[in-house]
Amino acid sequence: MKKLKVDMNMGKNLRKLRKENGYKQKEIIAQINVLGIDVSRSIYARYETGELNIPVSILIALHYIYKCSFDAFFSGLDLKVYQKKPISIK
8 A cells, every 4th residue: 555645744743732731642643533533642642743644624613622723733844846837717
């Protein structure tokens, strides 16, 4: 099985937010599970280490739990690659 390429590492931001809000991984996972999203501790740990891309459903759940802006997840990432001149379609 081929691994997915992790394009940007938001894991550091996930860990930072979790610690700033005083949660342990097992507590965050319990909160996510209460919201109806099934995630295990081992999978969540891989999000934090950058081994796996983070599903949008997890980001939405964390946004709700932490009451933070979505910008907090992308803080410090090099987004310049996406600031290219737009292509004109006629």
